[in-house]
Amino acid sequence: xxxxxxxxxxxxxxxxxxxxxxxxxxxxxxxxxxxxxxxxxxxxxxxxxxxxxxxxxxxxxxxxxxxxxxxxxxxxxxxxxxxxxxxxxxxxxxxxxxxxxxxxxxxxxxxxxxxxxxxxxxxxxxxxxxxxxxxxxxxxxxxxxxxxxxxxxxxxxxxxxxxxxxxxxxxxxxxxxxxxxxxxxxxxxxxxxxxxxxxxxx
Amino acid sequence: xxxxxxxxxxxxxxxxxxxxxxxxxxxxxxxxxxxxxxxxxxxxxxxxxxxxxxxxxxxxxxxxxxxxxxxxxxxxxxxxxxxxxxxxxxxxxxxxxxxxxxxxxxxxxxxxxxxxxxxxxxxxxxxxxxxxxxxxxxxxxxxxxxxxxxxxxxxxxxxxxxxxxxxxxxxxxxxxxxxxxxxxxxxxxxxxxxxxxxxxxx
Numbered sequence: 119x120x121x122x123x124x125x126x127x128x129x130x131x132x133x134x135x136x137x138x139x140x141x142x143x144x145x146x147x148x149x150x151x152x153x154x155x156x157x158x159x160x161x162x163x164x165x166x167x168x169x170x171x172x173x174x175x176x177x178x179x180x181x182x183x184x185x186x187x188x189x190x191x192x193x194x195x196x197x198x199x200x201x202x203x204x205x206x207x208x209x210x211x212x213x214x215x216x217x218x219x220x221x222x223x224x225x226x227x228x229x230x231x232x233x234x235x236x237x238x239x240x241x242x243x244x245x246x247x248x249x250x251x252x253x254x255x256x257x258x259x260x261x262x263x264x265x266x267x268x269x270x271x272x273x274x275x276x277x278x279x280x281x282x283x284x285x286x287x288x289x290x291x292x293x294x295x296x297x298x299x300x301x302x303x304x305x306x307x308x309x310x311x312x313x314x315x316x317x318x319x320x
Numbered sequence: 321x322x323x324x325x326x327x328x329x330x331x332x333x334x335x336x337x338x339x340x341x342x343x344x345x346x347x348x349x350x351x352x353x354x355x356x357x358x359x360x361x362x363x364x365x366x367x368x369x370x371x372x373x374x375x376x377x378x379x380x381x382x383x384x385x386x387x388x389x390x391x392x393x394x395x396x397x398x399x400x401x402x403x404x405x406x407x408x409x410x411x412x413x414x415x416x417x418x419x420x421x422x423x424x425x426x427x428x429x430x431x432x433x434x435x436x437x438x439x440x441x442x443x444x445x446x447x448x449x450x451x452x453x454x455x456x457x458x459x460x461x462x463x464x465x466x467x468x469x470x471x472x473x474x475x476x477x478x479x480x481x482x483x484x485x486x487x488x489x490x491x492x493x494x495x496x497x498x499x500x501x502x503x504x505x506x507x508x509x510x511x512x513x514x515x516x517x518x519x520x521x522x
Contacts, residue, residue, distance in 0.1 A: 145436045148350075225435060232491055233432040234347045250491045268503075274494050275504035279477065282484020289434055289452045292476050301470075302477035302508055309507050 130168045132158040137179045142224040146176050147234050147242070173242065176231075180245040183227060188252065190217075203260035207276070207307060210256065211300035214280060218287045218296040225288045229281060253277055266310035276303055332370045334360040339381045344426040348378050349436050349444070375444065378433075382447040385429060390454065392419075405462035409478070409509060412458065413502035416482060420489045420498040427490045431483060455479055468512035478505055 126132070136158035140149045151172050155162055169175040194213040199205035217223060232246035257276045261269035283299040286292065328334070338360035342351045353374050357364055371377040396415040401407035419425060434448035459478045463471035485501040488494065 142438075144438055148436065225438060229487055229491075230435040233427060233487070234350065234436050236344075236346055236427060236490070238492055247491055250488065254494065270494075271496070271500045271503065274488065274497055274500035275481065277494075278481050278484030278488055278497065278501050278504070280484070281487050282480030282482070285431055285435070285483050285487055286452065286476065286480050288438070289431075289449055290440055292456065292472075292479075294473070295476055295480065298473045298476035299480050301473065302480070302504075305511050306504055306507055309511065 126159075129158070129160045129164040132160055133165060133168065133175060134179050134182060136160075137175060138183075141179075141227055142222070145230050145234055146179065146227055147231055173240075177241045177245060180227060180231070180242055184245060184249050184252075187249075203263045204307060204311070207257060207260050208300070208304065211280070211296070211303050214283055215296040215300060218283065223287065226281070226284045229285065250277065250281070253280065261310070264307075264311055266307065267312075268310070272306060272310050275306060279303055328361075331360070331362045331366040334362055335367060335370065335377060336381050336384060338362075339377060340385075343381075343429055344424070347432050347436055348381065348429055349433055351378075375442075379443045379447060382429060382433070382444055386447060386451055386454075389451075405465040406509060406513070409459060409462050410502070410506065413482070413498070413505050416485055417498040417502060420485065425489065428483070428486045431487065452479065452483070455482065463512070466509075466513050468509065469514075470512070474508060474512050477508060481505055 127135070133154065136154055137146055137149060140146070140154065140157060149172070151162070151165070154172065154175075155165060165172075165175070169178065191210065191213050194216065195206050195209040198212055199209035228246040228249040231240075231242045235243050237243060238247065254273050254277045258269055258273035261272055266272055279299040279302055283295045287295050292298075329337070335356065338356055339348055339351060342348070342356065342359060351374070353364070353367070356374070356377075357367060367374075367377070371380065393412065393415050396418065397408050397411040400414055401411035430448040430451040433442075433444045437445050439445060440449065456475050456479045460471055460475035463474055468474055481501040481504055485497045489497050494500075
């Protein structure tokens with residue numbers, strides 16, 4: 119509970135931050151309004167001044183989360199790869215290693231809301247699809263530039279490895295899952311770009 | 321609502337069947353007791369005669385679902401592969417294609433409950449980990465038999481492709497996701513077993 123004070127962030131920001139914190143221990147879809155208000159230190163009327171419903175707050179939070187996530191992702195890639203699309207794909211899997219290796223890793227809310235809601239008409243589900251489409255497009259564009267075989271299919275396989283690593287990490291059954299995904303991606307890229315024989319013994 | 325009659329299944333079975341049906345449109349964790357009783361045509365007292373709580377029913381359902389799922393999986397593999405571990409892994413991905421291609425595909429409840437619950441202490445989460453561990457062991461045992469390089473890491477990558485395909489299918493962003501996973505698995509297996517050069521142009 120943050121006390122109202124001249125230096126406290128405005129209620130809208132406090133609601134988003136409270137949801138962010140609550141998202142670490144469970145699905146954002148399951149956060150109750152009262153728990154949210156208590157965590158944010160905000161009155162119910164103030165919630166409904168800013169959002170028509172708790173679901174609308176969840177969608178706004180997912181939208182902000184998506185912007186933040188891709189900003190971390192793209193910064194990591196800029197810092198770890200030059201202009202070569204092959205290096206950029208590898209750096210994307212390097213980001214996965216950093217992300218899944220963080221002590222505060224708490225899963226991917228886009229996957230969580232999609233699996234929980236199932237249907238695709240809910241605005242939160244649309245956010246989840248936008249996230250996955252953007253990641254798929256990242257891989258696909260670079261595979262096309264590389265002249266990889268079957269870039270559409272390989273982009274899907276890389277997306278499966280990527281999001282699969284997130285899910286298996288949440289299951290907590292094995293170690294070094296992101297490393298396994300990164301090395302599998304390396305092999306798939308090499309084979310698709312006809313470089314497998316050259317790189318295999320490096 | 322199933323009317324009570326001499327031929328109706330017993331209440332316990334009706335509760336499990338009702339949860340099965342409700343699992344197709346949302347997370348089993350979110351099914352309300354009243355909706356469940358209405359769908360099963362069972363009185364509340366009867367639910368608590370058989371289960372201490374709705375969560376206990378969910379865990380019993382996940383346990384039955386796991387037995388059924390691995391029975392479908394193993395039957396498919398027996399019907400589509402001989403004793404060769406390489407063929408068996410390929411057939412496992414063939415099962416994924418059949419499963420994800422079904423009109424009534426409705427996702428994987430193990431992943432859904434795990435992502436929704438996050439923590440690992442809930443008995444439903446333990447069921448999810450058991451499912452993933454069993455699938456990982458399936459791949460790992462066969463990779464060891466094949467003498468594949470780094471069988472532990474490759475088993476993780478195959479599990480990531482497998483469960484990643486399920487998750488991406490639920491997101492509904494692309495077609496032929498299981499086929500993409502199957503072909504990626506084929507490439508990874510070939511490279512790990514040093515057969516890539518032989519098979520690449522087949």
